[in-house]
Amino acid sequence: MNQPQPIPHNLKEAAQLSDEPPSNQPPIRGGDHLQAYTVEQVAELLHVGRDKVYYLLRTGQLCSIKIGKLRRITGRHLAQFVASLEGSP
Template sequence: MESMLLKPEEVAECLNVGRSKVYELMRAGALESVQIGACRRVPRAAVTAYVESLRANLVAS
């Protein structure tokens, strides 16, 4: 079973960016995340939504 929530490091690997960029996107609100205790996690659907928003901005330009 695939995890519903991804660690920032896993998101970075999926997006082919650095971990600090993932935290920057979360802080800016561009990438949805949730907090579980002291851990920050990103829903798998949020990664897909973020990529779709990038594609939509590309088409709109």
């Protein structure tokens, strides 16, 4: 059985996660490499509240996909967001 990964201590570690989501919810896998996280999972990874994640989505700082009524943030979206932060002061 897979052990849950500990919550990363910084954004760079969060962006490098590729095997396990941060909570008991399994990632959505479409093909071999796509991982999609819920807003709650991303909030947990980034150590912010759910409202902050929705703010980042609303302002275009963080991208997401919609599957029907479900909003998901892919690992690639998360990595792009973290990379954009590394270049800012």
